[in-house]
Amino acid sequence: MNSYGFNAPETYQGLAVDEHLWVIGGTQLFRDDVSVATCSSDWHSVSWLDPMVIASCASKVELFSTDGDRIEIFSALPEGRLIKSGRIKNDGRLLLQFTQNQYLLDVDSFEVTAVSGYEMILPQWQSVPAPMTQSLQSQFRVQDLTWERFILDVHAGRWFGGWGWLLMDLGAIFMLTLALSGVV
Incomplete structure (x- = not known):
């Protein structure tokens, strides 16, 4: 991959959920060291909304069970590029942050409601252990190379x-x- 100019991410960020580490690294999302999803752009957000794990990139939001099974993909975003997503402070709902607007996403019905002034809880990222980082880098995949x-x-x-x-x-x-x- 290096000869094509594709390099595995140097750093990975993890979110601990039920004794497992949900890790984002570039365009790949992992549960521990098993790849569970890819995106055409980098993953930027992972949140835990009991009993689900929500991951988002610029073009979609994916819902997973805590076991790593994909529940749903939501790609009908109200605006073009999602900047981040996360839980609302003192609430269990999901907030989608775009360049200028905020939206609430009901994860049960996929209804999107425009809102403003909500504060998002950002995840407490954990460092990924070195052995897991090496394992993740060995699994690095590129979607552009066929x-x-x-x-x-x-x-x-x-x-x-x-x-x-x-x-x-x-x-x-x-x-x-x-x-x-x-x-x-």
């Missing part, structure tokens, strides 16, 4: 640098020469 692109890059010789195309062409000419000469 098998088709990888095979085309190998076939075109891009892995051999700027002269890779010439090396691949010379190899093809050599094999063609062997085939026509009857050696192979």
